[in-house]
Amino acid sequence: MSKPIVATASLAGCFGCHMSLLDIDERILKLIELVDFHKSPINDIKTFTKQCDIGIIEGGCCNTENVEVLREFRKNCKILISLGECAIMGGLPAMRNGIPVRECLEEAYCDGITVGENTERIMPNDEELPIILDKVYPLHEIVKIDYYLPGCAPRADLIWEAVVALVTGNELNIPYELVKFD
Amino acid sequence: MNEKILGIIEAYGRSPYRLVDILLSLQKEFRCVSDEAVNIVASELGLSEVDVRQTKSFYHFFTTEPVGKYAVYLNNSAVSEMMGMADVVDEFEKLCGISFGQKTADGLISLDHTACIGMNDQEPAALINSVVFTGLNRQKVREIVAAMREGKPVESMVTEYGDGNNAHPLVLSMVKNNIRKAGPVCLGEYETGKALARSLTMGSKAVIDEVKSANLRGRGGAGFPAGLKWQFCAHEAGDRYVFCNADEGEPGTFKDRVLLTERAQMMYEGMAIAGWAIGAKEGILYLRYEYLYLKAFLENVLEEMRNQNLLGKNILGKGFDFDIRIQLGAGAYVCGEESALIESSEGKRGEPRNRPPFPVQKGYKNNPTIVNNVETFCSAVKIIENGAAWYKKMGTEDSSGTKLLSISGDCKMPGVYEVEWGMTIHEMLRMVGAENVQAVQVSGPSGVCVPPTQFNRQIALEDLPSGGSMIVVGKQRDLIKDIVLNFMAFFEDESCGSCITCRSFNMILRRQVQKVVEGRAIKPDLDNMKDWGEIMAKTSRCGLGQTSSNPISTTLANFRELYEARVKDEDFQSDFDMEKAIAESCEAVNRPPIVHE
Structure with a gap:
């Protein structure tokens, strides 16, 4: 039987969840025995060319590209996992959610104290650029998510145990400390 | 204005503990508690502005903007809606030209909703400048609005008075008691002072033992043994306090309203007995703001009892000092929770405390405090008067005595019924004349929605516990x-x-x-x-x-x-709307809202 195929992506996140994934240290060798990687920043494969079994997504959706990538993952992966606070709740980027998007843009490009001269109040609007959404959305508000791995970032052990349990079909048995944050 | 504010603060001894009373007086005087008033109160009481502001913002009846000269607060609880609130809303809005939540441009009338005001047996009901109006319909609204436009005092709009003490000169309210069934404990024969005299000869420990052996359990809903509570409190050191919880806020319950109207002496007597039992000198009746119409009457009863030497110094010549004051709430359901009630009485936001320590250990001003329901105190009086054995003969094994039920909704005879614990829902429905019943909501929103297949269950703490609210829901309703x-x-x-x-x-x-x-x-x-x-x-x-x-x-x-029957058989749906989500930012940066997919 061929190995399950894993794809990953980082949307509106900080890549910390992916860094945490790499924190599994030498277990990465075991991981390679267990699964194959497809589209992922880890191997730099950029497009889906086959159906995957597990999609792991870090970060929420703050722009149209995030939504597009997320929907593509849903189409191409049997199981989708929301990885980390931003994917599950919007996280730090969602702190802008109470502020109108126009105000955020003006602060970022026109009025903020770190903005250089922008007397014409130009804001990025090239059609090549993704469009900023009115707020940052958690993944499950846009597509169906099968599993959630909490944390900021989720501990390497949690990611490891969860992926191994999913692939081997064994029961996920994680100590409380792994998902306890206070 | 400043002088008036200072006068109000003085009247409450410049005590931060009386902040809720001070804010109530300000709200009454100026029809609002303005930011300016908040600042003055804060500096005079030595509190921070935020302290005052957070207390103010907690309660429903404090407003920053002035309410109308006639401030209408219409109850929007479920039974009010069932009894035709929509028509009343429509008529008010049509005649006043404003929606609920607004005030007329001339400042004459403001329309607001409020949670259950304890009139579920005579809905739709409203408070207008704290005066209760019951059984509202389009015609009555027309009369009320016309009278408002003529500038008549609200009191004059009440033309017919209810039964019993509702017609007392200090009440003069249209509220009806609707006592449908009087039982032997709370609504039966009662002679003021008899039980208190007996207590004083029995000794405090014997009083607690009697209440314990009667197995009197708290009537607010939780059913904690009252005698045990008193015993715990009596063992703690400090100035002990007796609180009576008349913050009857659970939608659908109104039996305390009736006790406050018809059995005020009995309730106070029960408080005094409890005070004697635990060694307290001071009692506080926490009266919900919605029952403000009873306050003058209740104050007068206190005065009468002081004159009869049933309260005050050296009660009945036995060297026992005990007096009671009334503390008003200001519109907050959660203040019915005992520790929130204490917080509120200390002039703060009515937020429940962490426990332990329990109020019997650290309650009012961190002193040992018991908080009991109005009905609990009334029941205690009868227990002392007739003995625990008499009391235990009624009810079930785990729930002795009687319970006052406030029954409303789709039935012929809504009102207050004093029944023995153990009555089944079937029996209750027959008693109130309810047919085609879809469900009975037992003990209010926080209770249980009971279906017909379970109507053989008993109203008892061991089966269907109830603080008293019973709402009958007919088959015609959309549950x-x-x-x-x-x-x-x-x-x-x-x-x-x-x-x-x-x-x-x-x-x-x-x-x-x-x-x-x-x-x-x-x-x-x-x-x-x-x-x-x-x-x-x-x-x-x-x-x-x-x-x-x-x-x-x-x-x-x-x-x-x-x-x-009402949900879609799908396992996922998204409310996300790309078009809506990008509209604002595209407009801000001036780009066409087109997504290339």
């Missing part, structure tokens, strides 16, 4: 929309916001019910609602969050088919 949605909106409003799960999930759950009602929900939503309710119950500090998912969980358990 999810008329009852569950209304209850969840109530909890969303009334959560104090201290525990995050209670603050968030009540809103989220209300929205989920709304989705079901509007046919937008899917099957997994039902399981989510159940799970989230359980999380809220487990992670909330007080009874509000621990029970506020009950309207959903008990109807999901007992009426699941009603939900299933």
Whole structure:
């Protein structure tokens, strides 16, 4: 039987969840025995060319590209996992959610104290650029998510145990400390 | 204005503990508590502005902007809606030319909703400048609005008075008692002072023992043994306090209203007996703001009892000093929780405390305090008068005595019934003349929605516990929309916001019910609602969050088919709308809202 195929992506996140994934240290060798990687920043494969079994997504959706990538993952992966606070709740980027998007843009490009001269109040609007959404959305508000791995970032052990349990079909048995944050 | 404010502050001895009273007086005087007034109060009382502001913002009846010269607060609880509130709303809005939540341009009339005002047996009901109006309909609204436009005093709009003490010169209210069945304990024969005299000869420990052996359990709903509470408190050192909880806020209960009207002496006597039993000198009656119309009368009863030497110094010549004052609430359901009630009485936000320490250890001003329901104190009087053995003959093994039920909704004879514990729902429905019953909501929104298959269950602490609220829901009602949605909106409003799960999930759950009602929900939503309710119950500090998912969980358990008929058989749906989500930012940066897919 061929190995399950894993794809990953980082949307509106900080890549910390992916860094945490790499924190599994030498277990990465075991991981390679267990699964194959497809589209992922880890191997730099950029497009889906086959159906995957597990999609792991870090970060929420703050722009149209995030939504597009997320929907593509849903189409191409049997199981989708929301990885980390931003994917599950919007996280730090969602702190802008109470502020109108126009105000955020003006602060970022026109009025903020770190903005250089922008007397014409130009804001990025090239059609090549993704469009900023009115707020940052958690993944499950846009597509169906099968599993959630909490944390900021989720501990390497949690990611490891969860992926191994999913692939081997064994029961996920994680100590409380792994998902306890206070 | 400043002088008036200073005068009010003086009248309450410049005490921060009396902040709620001070704010109530300001609200009455100026029809609002302005930011300026907040600042003055803060500096005069030596509090920070935020301290005053947070207390003010907590209670429903304090406003920053002046309410109308006639401030209408119409009850929007479920039974008010069932009894025709929509017509009343429509008529008020049409005649005043404004919507609820607004004030007429000339400042004459403001229209607002409020939670249950304890008149479920005579809905729709409203408070207008604290005067109670019951049984409202389009015609009555027309008369009221016409009288307002003529500038008549609100009191003059009440032309017929209710029965009993509702017609007392100090009450003069149209409220009806609707006592349908008087039992032998609270609503039976009563002679003021007899039980207190007996207590004083018995000795305090014997009084506690008698109450304990009668197995008197708290009548507010939780059913904690009253004698045990008194005993715990008596063992603590400090200035002990007796609180009577008359913050009857559970939608659908109004039996304390009737006791306050007809058995005020008995309640006070019960407080004095408790004071003697635990060694307290001071009692406080916490009266919900909605019952302000009874305050002058209740003050007068206190005065009469002082004159009879049943309160005050050296009561009945036995060297026992005990007096009672009335503390008003200002509109907050959660203040019915005993530690929140104490916080509120100390002039603070009515947020429940962490326990332990329990109020019997550290209550009012950190002193040992007992808080009991009005009915509990009344029952204690009879226990002392007739003995525990007499009392225990009534009721069931675990729930002795009688219970006052406030029965409302779809029945012929809504009102107050004093029955022995152990009555079945079937028997109750026959008693009140209810037919074609779809469900009975036992013990208010925080209680249980009981289906006909369970009508043989008993009203008793060991089966269906009840603080007294019984709402009969007829077959013609839309249970999810008329009852569950209304209850969840109530909890969303009334959560104090201290525990995050209670603050968030009540809103989220209300929205989920709304989705079901509007046919937008899917099957997994039902399981989510159940799970989230359980999380809220487990992670909330007080009874509000621990029970506020009950309207959903008990109807999901007992009426699941009603939900299933309204949800879509899909396992996922998204409310995300790309077009809407990009509109604002495209406009801000001046680019066409086109997404290339």
